[in-house]
Amino acid sequence: REEGSGLEDVLGAVPLAECLRLCEARADCASVAHGPYGCHLKDRCVSLSDALAPLGAAPGYRTYFRTESDACPAPAASSRASRLGEVQVFMDTAMQLLERAAHCLDASDWPFTVAEVMSNRV
Numbered sequence: 001r002e003e004g005s006g007l008e009d010v011l012g013a014v015p016l017a018e019c020l021r022l023c024e025a026r027a028d029c030a031s032v033a034h035g036p037y038g039c040h041l042k043d044r045c046v047s048l049s050d051a052l053a054p055l056g057a058a059p060g061y062r063t064y065f066r067t068e069s070d071a072c073p074a075p076a077a078s079s080r081a082s083r084l085g086e087v088q089v090f091m092d093t094a095m096q097l098l099e100r101a102a103h104c105l106d107a108s109d110w111p112f113t114v115a116e117v118m119s120n121r122v
Contacts, residue, residue: 003033003042004031004043005042006040007029010038010039013036016034022041023041028043029066033062035060035061035062036061037060045066048086049088
């Protein structure tokens with residue numbers, strides 16, 4: 001997914017707390033991509049309703065975003081469309097987890113097989 005323009009890249013094994021502090025110190029930093037190869041400060045405001053990156057797109061990286069800052073003002077009051085977006089993000093996350101844990105579920109006492117869950121996805 002589009003993360004915006006890079007503001008600063010700190011390469012190497014950067015602790016997450018330090019990466020987040022670097023972002024907080026800049027008014028123009030709205031989000032960070034943190035992973036095994038560094039901390040990447042971004043100017044794009046990210047929200048829970050944004051599309052997820054495809055599985056395997058950036059292994060080991062996670063996006064962290066500021067909910068309110070000079071770079072990202074508070075969002076408008078919640079609407080039905082934004083709630084639907086939140087449900088879609090939740091479902092996409094649940095399906096990604098299911099795909100990664102499929103081998104565990106089929107051998108468990110869980111009442112559904114992975115195939116049943118995947119075929120009944122809304």
